[in-house]
Amino acid sequence: MITIPFHHIVSLWEEAKVKAASINQSVLISYTKKIEQQDPLHFFQKSEQFFEGQRFFWSNPDHSHMMVGAGVTAEFTADGEDDRYHAIETQWKRFIRQAICNEDTHSIGPVMYGGFSFDPKKDKTKLWDQFADALFILPTFMLTKVEGNTYITINYLSDCDESVLKELVMQEEELLNRSSIKHVNTTSIVKCLEMDPMEWKESISKVTEKISDGQMDKVVLARELRVLFQDKVNVTPVLENLMEEQANSYLFTVERGTDCFLGATPEQLVKKQGNKVQSMCLAGSIARGESVEEDAQLGSALLTDEKNMHEHDLVVQMIRASLEKVCENVRTPSEPNLYKMKHIQHLHTPVTAESNDGCSLSGLIKLLHPTPALGGFPQEISLQTIREVERLDRGWYAGPLGWMDWKEDGEFVVAIRSGLLQEREASLFAGCGIVGDSDPESEYQETQIKFRPMLSALGGNLTQ
Numbered sequence: 445m446i447t448i449p450f451h452h453i454v455s456l457w458e459e460a461k462v463k464a465a466s467i468n469q470s471v472l473i474s475y476t477k478k479i480e481q482q483d484p485l486h487f488f489q490k491s492e493q494f495f496e497g498q499r500f501f502w503s504n505p506d507h508s509h510m511m512v513g514a515g516v517t518a519e520f521t522a523d524g525e526d527d528r529y530h531a532i533e534t535q536w537k538r539f540i541r542q543a544i545c546n547e548d549t550h551s552i553g554p555v556m557y558g559g560f561s562f563d564p565k566k567d568k569t570k571l572w573d574q575f576a577d578a579l580f581i582l583p584t585f586m587l588t589k590v591e592g593n594t595y596i597t598i599n600y601l602s603d604c605d606e607s608v609l610k611e612l613v614m615q616e617e618e619l620l621n622r623s624s625i626k627h628v629n630t631t632s633i634v635k636c637l638e639m640d641p642m643e644w645k646e647s648i649s650k651v652t653e654k655i656s657d658g659q660m661d662k663v664v665l666a667r668e669l670r671v672l673f674q675d676k677v678n679v680t681p682v683l684e685n686l687m688e689e690q691a692n693s694y695l696f697t698v699e700r701g702t703d704c705f706l707g708a709t710p711e712q713l714v715k716k717q718g719n720k721v722q723s724m725c726l727a728g729s730i731a732r733g734e735s736v737e738e739d740a741q742l743g744s745a746l747l748t749d750e751k752n753m754h755e756h757d758l759v760v761q762m763i764r765a766s767l768e769k770v771c772e773n774v775r776t777p778s779e780p781n782l783y784k785m786k787h788i789q790h791l792h793t794p795v796t797a798e799s800n801d802g803c804s805l806s807g808l809i810k811l812l813h814p815t816p817a818l819g820g821f822p823q824e825i826s827l828q829t830i831r832e833v834e835r836l837d838r839g840w841y842a843g844p845l846g847w848m849d850w851k852e853d854g855e856f857v858v859a860i861r862s863g864l865l866q867e868r869e870a871s872l873f874a875g876c877g878i879v880g881d882s883d884p885e886s887e888y889q890e891t892q893i894k895f896r897p898m899l900s901a902l903g904g905n906l907t908q
């Protein structure tokens with residue numbers, strides 16, 4: 445095991461204190477070191493002993509980029525700001541500009557993670573109290589696994605005491621030691637409560653009428669499933685199940701005290717790396733087949749279904765038009781392909797582009813969110829309709845969730861196929877794109893399928 449030498453921690457801290465005194469504000473010290481291979485899930489579980497309620501997990505679909513955050517060194521919020529995306533990025537830039545990093549950062553360096561609620565203008569309930577409309581965290585420890593290499597980063601502030609430094613080194617040693625930990629099981633589900641399914645179907649009929657009247661083209665309506673458990677849910681085995689079952693998905697977990705928002709989403713909102721920009725149009729859905737033949741039949745039915753193609757095309761048009769405002773060479777294939785997960789298959793159109801100078805990741809999120817895959821089209825009237833007819837508090841469900849590094853590059857997903865765990869309860873969310881010829885019963889069935897990834901990871905099914 446390679447740990448970070450105490451004298452390095454101290455000498456960077458002393459350098460930071462001098463700088464802090466000269467600029468009259470506390471300075472971040474960020475130390476990154478390459479370490480032996482570590483299983484990120486194991487690290488996530490180990491960090492529970494010091495940082496329960498303060499952990500983060502991220503994996504991209506092919507697991508070539510995984511991150512685990514533990515502890516909170518700094519927090520960024522944007523209450524009352526007109527542009528919450530820009531406000532967060534501005535705070536981050538200022539904070540990072542003064543940071544002292546070790547030379548050996550392997551270009552990993554400090555990374556903040558967090559997310560945005562779906563719609564800050566929607567009336568709030570207590571459900572999402574722990575998740576502000578914009579909330580980002582710089583963790584104390586970050587384990588990063590990229591392209592098979594593993595790194596540990598420690599983030600601390602110049603104004604901490606020397607005793608904190610000693611504690612950090614002790615914690616790091618403990619977190620990285622390979623001693624095995626007790627395997628924990630998921631608890632059992634006592635009850636699943638569908639929140640007003642009849643009313644939800646009625647709201648679909650109302651919306652299809654508005655669409656047929658020509659008021660708008662598409663609105664995404666979501667609903668909630670409440671799950672009650674025997675005991676408090678431990679997040680590690682749930683995450684393990686998601687990892688095993690949900691191939692082709694991003695995995696994410698954000699813990700806030702006793703609440704935890706997690707999911708396995710297939711949907712990327714945007715990734716920016718230098719001037720390279722990627723996004724994804726994902727809309728239009730059908731079940732997976734029992735056999736290879738049935739699966740292929742369902743897939744080709746989806747690719748030729750007018751209703752689903754329309755649902756999808758609205759997303760492609762909007763994402764293209766938004767990116768064209770700030771990027772060159774916005775490229776999409778002319779036809780969607782199929783994107784398959786364990787329980788569902790979608791129409792999928794990948795998007796690539798090159799950003800112009802001055803185009804930031806926060807600017808891209810602002811332009812894109814919510815796309816018609818989660819909001820509707822046109823954007824403002826569909827959001828207004830959701831505010832009026834949807835009964836649930838979406839909170840961070842369907843919002844942008846991701847991370848940003850010290851170069852202001854990063855990746856954000858759309859936080860769907862997700863749930864909010866609160867000790868012995870969970871709220872799961874699923875929605876679907878409503879267009880003029882949507883049938884309430886088949887949209888209802890589509891949401892049933894979309895609940896399955898989370899429900900299955902929690903050890904249940906919809907007959908409970």
Ligand SMILES: C=C(O[C@@H]1C=C(C(=O)O)C=C[C@H]1O)C(=O)O
Nearest residue numbers: 727728729817860874875876877
């Ligand atoms: C809204 C959700 O999914 C979205 C809606 C889809 C649809 O209606 O076909 C497909 C993919 C997602 O963009 C969800 O999973 O909750």
Ligand SMILES: [Mg+2]
Nearest residue numbers: 728729876877
């Ligand atoms: Mg749909």
